[in-house]
Every structure is written in C-alpha cells, then in structure tokens.
Amino acid sequence: MTELAAPARTAAGAPALGTGIEGSPVGDRIYRVSIAAFAMAVPLLLAAIAIAVFAAAWPAFRTFGPGFLTSSRWDAVEGAFGAAPAIYGTLVSSFLALLLATPLAIGVAIFLSEFAPGWLRQPVAFLVDLLAAIPSVVYGLWGIFVLVPLLRTHVMPFLANTLGLGRTPLFSGPAYGPSMLAAGVVLAIMVLPYISAVAREVLLAVPRSQREAALALGATHWEMIWGAVLPYARSGIVGGVILGLGRALGETMAVTMVIGNRHEIAASLFAPGYTMASLIANEFSEATGDLHLSALMAVGATLFAITLVVNAIARWLVWSVSREGAP
Amino acid sequence: MVAATEARTVAPSLAAGQGPSVAVSPARVLTDGLGAFFGQTPAVRGVSLKCYDRQVTAIIGPSGCGKSTLLRCLNRMHETVPGARVSGRVELLARDGAAQDIYARTVDPIAVRRHVGMVFQRPTPFPTMSIRDNVAAGLRVLGRSAPPRREVEEIVERALRRAALWDEVKDRLKGSATALSGGQQQRLCIARALATAPEVLLLDEPTASLDPISTQRVEELVYELRRDMTVVVVTHNMQQAARVSDRTAFMLAGELVEVSATGDLFTNPRDERTEAYITGRFG
Amino acid sequence: MTVPPPSAALHAPVPSPTRQPQRPSGRQRAFAERTVRKIRRRRAANVAMVGLTYLAAALATVPLVLILAHLLTKGASSVGLDFFTQMPKPVGDAGGGMANAIVGTLIVISIAAAFGLPVGIGAGLYLAERRGTPLATTVRFLSDVLNGLPSIVIGIFAWEFLVRPVRHFSALAGGIALGAMMIPLVTRATEEMVRTVPTSLREAALALGYPQWRTSLTVVLRTALPGIVTGALVALARVAGETAPLLFTAFGNQFWSTALDEPVAALPLQIFTYAISPYDEWHAQAWAGALVLLAIVLVISLVARFATRARYGGGGD
Numbered sequence: 001m002t003e004l005a006a007p008a009r010t011a012a013g014a015p016a017l018g019t020g021i022e023g024s025p026v027g028d029r030i031y032r033v034s035i036a037a038f039a040m041a042v043p044l045l046l047a048a049i050a051i052a053v054f055a056a057a058w059p060a061f062r063t064f065g066p067g068f069l070t071s072s073r074w075d076a077v078e079g080a081f082g083a084a085p086a087i088y089g090t091l092v093s094s095f096l097a098l099l100l101a102t103p104l105a106i107g108v109a110i111f112l113s114e115f116a117p118g119w120l121r122q123p124v125a126f127l128v129d130l131l132a133a134i135p136s137v138v139y140g141l142w143g144i145f146v147l148v149p150l151l152r153t154h155v156m157p158f159l160a161n162t163l164g165l166g167r168t169p170l171f172s173g174p175a176y177g178p179s180m181l182a183a184g185v186v187l188a189i190m191v192l193p194y195i196s197a198v199a200r201e202v203l204l205a206v207p208r209s210q211r212e213a214a215l216a217l218g219a220t221h222w223e224m225i226w227g228a229v230l231p232y233a234r235s236g237i238v239g240g241v242i243l244g245l246g247r248a249l250g251e252t253m254a255v256t257m258v259i260g261n262r263h264e265i266a267a268s269l270f271a272p273g274y275t276m277a278s279l280i281a282n283e284f285s286e287a288t289g290d291l292h293l294s295a296l297m298a299v300g301a302t303l304f305a306i307t308l309v310v311n312a313i314a315r316w317l318v319w320s321v322s323r324e325g326a327p
Numbered sequence: 328m329v330a331a332t333e334a335r336t337v338a339p340s341l342a343a344g345q346g347p348s349v350a351v352s353p354a355r356v357l358t359d360g361l362g363a364f365f366g367q368t369p370a371v372r373g374v375s376l377k378c379y380d381r382q383v384t385a386i387i388g389p390s391g392c393g394k395s396t397l398l399r400c401l402n403r404m405h406e407t408v409p410g411a412r413v414s415g416r417v418e419l420l421a422r423d424g425a426a427q428d429i430y431a432r433t434v435d436p437i438a439v440r441r442h443v444g445m446v447f448q449r450p451t452p453f454p455t456m457s458i459r460d461n462v463a464a465g466l467r468v469l470g471r472s473a474p475p476r477r478e479v480e481e482i483v484e485r486a487l488r489r490a491a492l493w494d495e496v497k498d499r500l501k502g503s504a505t506a507l508s509g510g511q512q513q514r515l516c517i518a519r520a521l522a523t524a525p526e527v528l529l530l531d532e533p534t535a536s537l538d539p540i541s542t543q544r545v546e547e548l549v550y551e552l553r554r555d556m557t558v559v560v561v562t563h564n565m566q567q568a569a570r571v572s573d574r575t576a577f578m579l580a581g582e583l584v585e586v587s588a589t590g591d592l593f594t595n596p597r598d599e600r601t602e603a604y605i606t607g608r609f610g
Numbered sequence: 611m612t613v614p615p616p617s618a619a620l621h622a623p624v625p626s627p628t629r630q631p632q633r634p635s636g637r638q639r640a641f642a643e644r645t646v647r648k649i650r651r652r653r654a655a656n657v658a659m660v661g662l663t664y665l666a667a668a669l670a671t672v673p674l675v676l677i678l679a680h681l682l683t684k685g686a687s688s689v690g691l692d693f694f695t696q697m698p699k700p701v702g703d704a705g706g707g708m709a710n711a712i713v714g715t716l717i718v719i720s721i722a723a724a725f726g727l728p729v730g731i732g733a734g735l736y737l738a739e740r741r742g743t744p745l746a747t748t749v750r751f752l753s754d755v756l757n758g759l760p761s762i763v764i765g766i767f768a769w770e771f772l773v774r775p776v777r778h779f780s781a782l783a784g785g786i787a788l789g790a791m792m793i794p795l796v797t798r799a800t801e802e803m804v805r806t807v808p809t810s811l812r813e814a815a816l817a818l819g820y821p822q823w824r825t826s827l828t829v830v831l832r833t834a835l836p837g838i839v840t841g842a843l844v845a846l847a848r849v850a851g852e853t854a855p856l857l858f859t860a861f862g863n864q865f866w867s868t869a870l871d872e873p874v875a876a877l878p879l880q881i882f883t884y885a886i887s888p889y890d891e892w893h894a895q896a897w898a899g900a901l902v903l904l905a906i907v908l909v910i911s912l913v914a915r916f917a918t919r920a921r922y923g924g925g926g927d
Contacts, residue, residue: 025435031823035739038732039749042797045790046752052770053763107666115660116667127671133907134677135851137878138900141885142677145684145893189673196670220656243758250760252854253882277762277854284858300766304759311758315751407816437819445817451810455832465818516814523819 053304056297063291068298074263076288081295083302085263089180089273090303093255094248096184096269101192102241108192109199114225125200132193140257143186148258151185152177156270169267178260181269186254191244198240198318202233239317246311250303252277276303352380353420355557356401356443356527361415363396363405370396372581373415378527378574380420383549383558385572385589387565389609393581394561398529401559402443403429403436419443422526441465444520448532450512452504452519459500461515462486465523482522490518491548510541517548527557534567546571565605569593577601685901688894693902698864698880704891708899710866711880714781715906717868718860718876719850721785726792727842733793734800734838735826741805750801757794764790765855773859781867781874784860788849795848799841803834843914847907853878877903 061068064081071082112125156175160166206229214228230237260272261282274282276299287293354377363371371393378384386394399405400413413430419442420426429439444465452461462483466473474482483500487493492514496507504515513533520528530549534542549571552558562568568575569589576586577598585598596602603609634642692707699706733749740746768787773779807830815825831838853876856862861873862883868874877899884896 027821027823031826035732035736036745038729039736039745041729042733042749042756042793043752045793046756048771049756049759049763049767049790052767056766056770104666104670107663108670111663111667115663124667124671127674128667131670131674133847133911134674135853135878135900135903135907137851137853137881137885138677138681138904141881141896141900142680144885145897146676146680192670220652222656222659223652226659246758250758250762252760252762253878257882257885277760280762280766281854281857285861297766300763304763307758307760307763308755311755314758315754402817404813404817407813437821440817441819447810447814447817449810451808451814453811453814453829453833455835464815468818468820468824519818 050304053297053301056294057301058294060291060294060298061301064295064298068295069302072263072265076292079289079291081292081298083276083279083295083299085265086274086276086279086299087302088265089183089259090249090275090277090306092273093180093183093187093259093275094245096180097187097191097248098241098245100184100188101195101244104188105192105195105240105244106199106237108196109203110225112196112200113203114221114229128193128196130193131189132197136190136251136253137257139186139190139254143182143254143258147185148177148179148182151175151179151182156181160270170269173266173268173270175270176260176272178258178272179270180259180266180273183255183259183273183275184269186258187248187251190251190254191248194247195237195240195244198243199233199237202236202240202318203229205236206232235317239314239319242310242314242317246307246314249307249310250277251275252281256281276300352382354378354418355380355420356559357418358397358400359416359418361397361400361417362413363393363400364412364414365408366410370581371400374578374581374583376576376583376586378557378559380557381553381555382573383553383560383571385568385575386559386561386578387563387568387575387604388578389604390563392578394578395531397578398445398531398559398561401527401529402445403439404445406436419526441469441523442525443527443529444523444525445529445531446513446516446520446533448535450509450516450536452507452512452515454503454505456504457501458496458504458507458515459483461504462518462522464519469523483518486518486522487515489521489548489552490514491544492518508541510537510544513537513541513545514548517545521552525556527559528552530558530560532561532563535563542567565593577604579604681897681901681904684894685897685899688898689901693898697866698895699891701889702891704894706895708875708877708880708895708902710863711875711877711899712902713866713868714860714863714875715850715877715903717781717870717874718785718788718856719846721782721870722788722792722849723842723846725786725789726796726845729789730793730796730842730845731800731831731838733797735804735831737797737801738804739826753794753797756790760854761791761852762854762857765858768855769858776871778871779859779861779873780871781860782870784856784874784876785870787855787859788852791849791852791855792842792845795845796838796842799845800834800838803837803841804830806837807833840914843910847910847914850910851878851903851907853882877906 060081064071068081068083069087070084071080072084073080073082074085075081108124108128112121112128116124152175156171156177156179159171160175165171210228210232211224214224219227255275256278259275259278261274261278262272263274263279264271266273280296280300280303283292284296287296357375357377359375361371361374361376362369374397376384376397386397388394396405401417405411405413415430416428417430418426419429419439421442427434429436452458453464456464463479466479466482484493484497487496492511495511496502496515504512507515513536517528517533533549534545537545546567549558549560553573560568560572572589574586575589575592577584577592577596577600579600585592585596585601587597592601593605596605688705692705693709694707694712695709696705696707697710698708733753737746737750764787767790768783772783772786811833812825812830815829816822820829856876856879860876860879862879863873863875865875881896881899881903884892884899887893
C-alpha cells in the first residue's frame with residue numbers, strides 16, 4: 001500500500017477518524033441555511049408584494065369603501081374614483097378572449113395530438129408555441145397599426161352591416177377601431193398558446209386503453225375523441241382554460257394600446273373601454289395627487305386579488321388531473 | 328481507542344485456487360452485534376463479522392437478505408438514507424494500528440469514508456468531469472491534507488494502473504468519463520476509490536451490470552487488490568464468490584448464518600440453510 | 611366397429627332447410643338503408659371534424675405569420691447599423707436609433723439575472739432536496755402563485771419599495787422587478803433538473819468522502835447545470851420583453867444613461883412610447899425596435915436550447 005501516497009492524515013496522529021476534516025458539519029449547516037434562506041425569499045417576496053399593493057391602496061379603500069368597486073365615476077379633479085368600468089372591461093375582454101381562443105386552442109391541440117401527419121406536427125407546434133414568446137408590446141404595436149385598422153375597415157362593418165348585427169346592443173354604436181373587441185382579439189391570440197399547450201399535454205396523457213376501447217366498439221376517429229378522450233381530459237383542459245384566463249386578466253401593454261382607454265361601461269364591443277391593468281399603466285405617470293395614485297393602487301390590489309383566486313383554481317385543476325391521468 | 332489485539336485467524340485450509348494462504352492477519356474491520364434499520368424495519372440483525380486484512384471477504388445471500396445494507400454500514404453510508412439508523416459497533420483498524428468504533432460520537436462519517444472506499448453496482452463516473460478528474464475527485468476534498476498538484480498526477484496514474492485501466496485511457500485522460508464502456512467505467516470507479524488509499528474497499532455487486540468479459544477483468548482486479556488492502560465484496564453470484572474470495576459469509580433475512588473459509592463454506596457448510604442456498608434450493 | 615364407407619357420407623342427401631331464404635321485406639330494407647346512411651353520416655362527420663381541426667391549426671398560425679410579416683416589412687427598412695449605434699433623434703427628424711434602449715435593456719436584464727438567478731437556483735435546490743416537507747410544498751405553491759401575478763403588480767411593488775422612498779426612478783428598481791419575475795421560472799427549472807440527477811451519483815460522491823454541501827454544489831448542481839442554464843436563459847428571454855414592470859421603475863430615458871440609480875431606456879419602453887406617439891418617424895422606429903426586440907428574445911431562446919447541449923469533460927470542481 002506504500003505505492004499509493006498515504007497523505008499526512010495518519011501522520012497527524014492516531015485518532016485519524018476522530019477529527020472532523022474541514023469542519024464539514026459547519027459547511028453542511030451553512031449550506032442548509034443558505035438554501036432555506038433563498039427558498040424563504042419566495043414567500044417573503046410575495047408578502048412584500050401584497051403589502052406594497054394593499055398598503056398603497058388603503059387610503060383609497062378607506063375613502064371610498066366597497067363602493068369603489070361599483071362606482072363608474074372617475075374624476076381626478078373632483079377626487080372621485082370608481083373602478084367599475086375597469087373591472088367590467090377586464091372581465092369582458094378576458095371572457096371574450098377565452099370565447100375566441102378556447103375552441104381554436106382545443107382544435108389545435110386535437111390536431112397536434114391526433115390528426116397531424118408526422119412532418120407537420122413539429123412545425124405547427126413550434127409556430128403555435130412561438131406565439132407565447134412574442135412580447136406584449138409587440139402585440140400592442142401590431143394591434144395599433146394592423147389589427148385595429150383591419151377591424152375598423154373590414155370586420156366591424158361586416159358584423160354591423162353585412163350580418164346585420166349592428167342593431168343588437170353588442171355590435172352597436174360607432175366603430176372607430178380601438179375597442180373591447182380589439183382587446184378581446186389580441187388577448188385571444190396571446191392566450192391561445194397557453195391553453196393549447198396544456199390541452200395538448202392533457203390529451204397526450206389520456207391512456208391508450210381508453211382510446212382503444214372506443215375504437216374497438218366501432219367508433220370513428222372523431223367519435224373516439226369526442227366520446228372517450230375529451231371527457232377524460234375535460235378537467236385538465238378546463239384548468240388550462242382558467243390558466244389562460246389568469247394570463248388574460250393581467251395582460252397590460254397590448255390591451256392598453258388597443259382598447260381605447262375610456263372609463264366607460266358600454267354594452268357594445270365596438271366601444272372603447274378600460275381594463276384594470278391598462279388603467280394603471282395609462283394613468284400612473286400622470287397621476288394627480290395622492291388620492292389618484294392610491295386609487296390606481298387600489299385597482300392594482302383588486303387585480304391582484306382576482307388573479308390570485310383564478311390562478312389558484314387553475315393550478316388545482318391542472319394538478320388534480322395530472323395526478324390521475326398519468327398513463 | 329482499543330489496542331489492536333484482535334483475534335488472529337489461523338490459516339484456514341484453503342481449497343485449491345483460493346488465493347495465497349495468509350499466516351496471520353488482523354481483522355481490519357469487524358462488526359459487533361450490528362443492527363441496521365430503515366425506520367422501524369430491521370434489515371440487519373445482530374451481525375458480528377470479522378473481515379481480515381489482506382483478504383477478500385465475500386457476503387452472499389438471497390435478495391433482500393441485508394447484505395448490501397450490511398456493507399453500507401461499514402462506511403457509514405447507511406445513515407444517508409432518511410430514517411435509517413444503526414445499532415451496535417463497527418470497528419475499523421487504522422493503518423497505524425489503532426482500532427476505533429466508527430460509530431462513536433466523536434467520529435466524523437466523512438473521515439470514515441476516506442478510509443473505507445466503496446464501489447457501487449452501477450458504474451457512476453461523474454459526468455461533468457474528465458477521466459483524470461474523476462480519479463482525482465476523492466483527493467480534492469481532502470482540503471488541507473490534499474497532496475500537491477504534481478503528486479496528484481502520479482496518484483492518478485498509479486490508481487489507473489492498479490485498476491488495469493491505464494493503458495486504455497492514458498491518451499485521453501482529459502476526455503469525458505461517460506465516453507467509456509460500462510466495464511471501463513466500473514474500473515474507473517475502482518480507480519477513483521483506490522486513489523485515496525483506503526484501508527478497506529467495499530464492492531457492492533460490482534459486476535452485476537457488466538458483460539462477462541468486463542466481469543472477468545474486474546474479478547481479476549479484486550483478486551489482485553488483496554495484496555495490500557482488505558476487500559469486502561457483496562455478490563449474488565456464488566460462483567463469483569468462490570472465485571475471488573478467501574472467506575465467505577452467508578446471510579439470510581438480516582442474520583449472519585455462517586462465515587468460514589470460502590472452500591469450506593461451499594464444500595462443507597455447517598448450517599443447513601447455507602447448504603440449501605448453495606445447492607440452489609432457494610435463490 | 612363398423613365405419614360407414616366414406617362414399618356413403620359424401621353422397622348422403624343434404625337435409626333441406628326448414629325455411630327457404632326469402633327476399634328482404636320492406637321493413638328490413640328500410641332498416642338496412644338507414645344503417646348505411648347513418649354510417650355514411652358518421653363518416654362524413656368524422657371527415658368534417660378532422661377538417662375543422664386542420665382549419666383550427668391553420669387559423670392559429672395565421673396571426674403569427676401576419677405579425678412576423680408586418681414586423682419584417684415595416685421594421686426591416688429602419689434596422690441598420692444606425693439603429694444600433696445612434697441615439698433617438700428629436701421629433702421630426704427621420705432616422706436615428708435606439709442604442710440607448712438596447713444597452714438599457716442589457717443593463718436591466720443583467721441586474722435581473724444577478725438578483726433572480728441566485729435566489730432561483732438556491733430555492734430550486736431547496737425544493738429538490740427537501741421535497742415532501744410542508745415548507746417545500748408551500749414554497750413551490752407560492753412560487754407558482756408568484757409566476758401568475760400580473761407584471762404590472764410586480765411593477766407596483768418595485769415602485770413602492772425602491773422608487774417612492776428615494777423619489778427617483780432607477781435602472782436598479784427595474785432590474786429587481788424583472789428579477790422577481792425570473793425567480794419562479796428559474797426555481798422550477800432548477801428543481802426539475804436537480805431531481806433528474808440520479809441518487810447513485812450523490813452516493814458515489816458521499817462514499818468518496820464528500821460532505822453533503824459539496825456533493826450538492828459540485829456534483830449534483832454541476833451535473834444539472836446545462837438544464838438550469840437553459841431554464842435561466844428562457845426566463846431571461848421572457849423578462850427581456852416585459853414593459854409593464856419598467857413603466858414606473860426604470861421609466862425610460864431619451865438620453866444615454868448607464869447609471870444604476872437613474873432612469874434608463876429599455877427597448878420595450880421605447881417601443882411603447884414611440885408606438886402611441888403621433889409621429890410617423892417614431893412609428894417606423896417602433897417597428898424597427900419591435901423587430902430587434904423579437905430577434906433578441908428569439909436568439910436568447912435558441913441559444914438556450916442549442917448551446918447548452920451537454921458539454922462534459924475537462925475541468926474538475
């Protein structure tokens with residue numbers, strides 16, 4: 001054994017086993033404490049965000065009470081603020097986005113997981129996922145200069161006149177372009193990849209046995225999907241939709257660039273409006289006075305709370321499906 | 328700290344091909360009433376086993392008999408599993424002649440592991456390190472007592488030679504360790520364990536995932552290593568035990584049933600359970 | 611035993627059926643026709659639905675193609691060397707560039723990385739090694755919550771703590787806001803990659819005499835590093851395109867600034883300002899900026915995926 005160097009360990013004296021080399025228990029403790037500290041940064045950060053938002057919002061909530069959420073009056077001069085139009089706009093634009101995006105996203109997901117020929121699958125998936133990589137401000141830019149003129153010149157007249165929907169409250173009124181409809185369309189494009197990605201995953205997780213059972217009974221390919229696969233994947237897809245909702249609720253830049261930025265609750269989709277996020281973005285730098293600022297923060301707090309709840313529901317749904325659905 | 332007057336073995340009569348007869352050698356590592364638990368479940372019960380210096384001791388037994396667990400108690404790896412604990416004593420005789428209970432309160436498990444090396448069933452070279460760095464890995468953590476850089480190169484070469492790997496890798500020491508074949512990777516792991524000059528080398532089914540040719544090379548290696556270290560091998564392959572070891576211990580359901588010179592155990596087992604196992608009545 | 615000769619069986623008379631086969635009745639024919647029609651309908655429905663999904667896929671790719679096309683046609687003409695090296699020109703003058711915004715973006719995402727990477731990797735290590743404990747489960751859940759927060763809310767947080775007390779906007783505040791957004795992404799990537807490192811590797815290091823901390827940092831983390839780097843770059847690409855958190859932290863700057871405690875220009879902010887302005891020259895610049903921003907985001911994402919293929923060998927811990 002003398003050919004392999006026997007280092008000074010044994011020369012240090014008999015109890016070579018008794019000395020802790022390099023004080024490793026200390027090293028271990030430092031390591032454990034450090035990573036625990038980094039991990040604790042997450043809840044602390046979240047708490048700090050909540051505190052920041054609600055503390056800044058408190059003056060407005062105290063002044064206006066729960067009426068803040070129902071009042072439509074937004075008057076910086078008089079010092080009267082109500083978030084109802086913004087809340088209304090957020091909900092309407094998001095739901096419109098889901099209405100447009102969900103069928104499309106599920107269709108794409110079914111296409112990619114069932115029908116797409118091998119050579120087409122990767123490119124299409126890539127293109128759809130690429131939608132998620134485009135920054136919000138780029139969507140907004142495109143929205144201002146391409147989508148809104150398109151809506152104004154072609155789509156809105158088509159809906160109002162050609163289809164005759166102009167008499168219904170949803171499509172009535174002047175169509176200048178920046179509108180709830182524009183916001184809904186842009187949001188739909190932005191949330192499409194998220195819903196589609198979740199739906200794709202969930203569809204792929206449906207066990208082969210379910211599909212084969214349906215086929216063995218004589219179902220056509222589509223009947224198998226509609227009758228056996230989709231019901232199985234249902235709660236996961238719903239989770240994906242709610243995830244998309246969560247994203248749509250918080251979207252700021254693209255919306256503020258195409259929605260027209262008006263404190264108004266209007267029935268028509270052609271009318272401009274506001275969302276909570278776009279309101280904050282738009283008025284923040286010109287906020288006159290502390291109450292105005294606090295009102296904006298209060299809108300932020302409301303948005304924070306709504307998004308929290310929606311995302312929690314979405315996570316729970318997706319999580320509970322991925323637990324049972326694994327093949 | 329107990330003076331090193333361990334019981335000496337009188338050279339057992341060895342069957343042909345069982346290796347050089349050793350006149351006297353101390354027990355390099357011994358266990359005394361060792362018990363090992365996973366939570367409440369015992370995996371090793373009251374095992375008292377002596378492994379003698381410059382000998383290969385094989386531990387055989389059916390799956391789940393606790394042989395791997397016993398092995399892992401010898402270098403305090405068992406306790407790295409959450410909820411695992413150990414009772415009893417394990418004594419290690421250091422090179423300078425002092426024997427110590429490695430589970431004593433003052434003993435650092437890391438220090439133990441530098442005296443007792445281990446090779447696992449599946450080769451586990453560090454994938455982000457080169458071949459040379461893999462072998463030297465155990466030396467880096469010696470900190471202040473680490474050998475100086477130029478010595479490290481010599482140690483690496485010697486370790487690779489002892490592991491019969493030098494000729495195959497001497498031109499690509501900087502290359503990735505994962506580019507080697509399975510058998511080469513296992514020999515690399517052996518070289519890595521040898522580099523720190525441990526007193527004892529533990530091998531947990533070292534050839535289980537290797538092809539027959541690599542198996543043979545590793546077995547030859549193990550046979551050679553006895554010249555200057557104590558080797559303990561766990562194997563489920565009785566023929567392998569018969570080929571490489573001087574003494575064999577048979578375990579069943581966590582207990583040490585019988586231990587004796589390899590030749591004696593296989594030709595003349597004292598316990599009927601041993602006989603049942605080696606004649607294949609259960610596996 | 612006597613066996614009747616085979617020929618007898620072969621020539622035995624065939625018993626006649628009790629009923630003669632009849633022509634199908636009217637009702638039977640109608641039933642058969644209905645069934646055939648039903649099957650044809652089902653097949654047609656199948657084809658129609660398959661076609662619909664093809665249509666959905668086509669529709670889904672249209673916006674992307676449109677956006678890319680517009681970016682290229684409207685923005686490419688303004689992207690030249692000037693764009694990267696020149697400062698914004700005053701209103702009315704065509705040309706100029708966004709050099710300050712490009713540098714500003716780099717500054718801000720560097721700060722974000724400095725803040726977000728250590729926290730994310732540390733938290734990810736914790737989640738991977740302490741899996742199953744209540745604290746780990748809580749932290750993982752809260753990390754997901756943090757991930758879903760609107761970016762403007764994060765901007766509000768940074769404004770409240772980093773801008774309002776000192777009464778001025780700063781690149782630092784913007785960077786920290788973006789760093790906070792990176793944390794959940796980096797944490798998840800780290801946790802997932804560390805979990806893929808086999809326990810046997812950890813044990814091999816421990817058996818060599820590595821202390822736990824060294825095993826985690828120099829063996830496990832090193833092995834998981836390529837995947838973590840990918841995750842970090844993806845997170846970086848994502849925050850590089852964010853505007854809302856910068857609106858009231860970094861704020862934007864028409865002039866050249868690299869100081870951390872002053873407002874700084876950033877590409878997304880500049881695009882926004884120019885896009886909503888009434889000036890055509892600025893609109894052209896906005897398109898160019900958007901093209902460059904998208905290119906940066908895509909390049910970082912691609913680098914993440916391809917350049918961190920496992921490169922092993924050489925270099926110890």
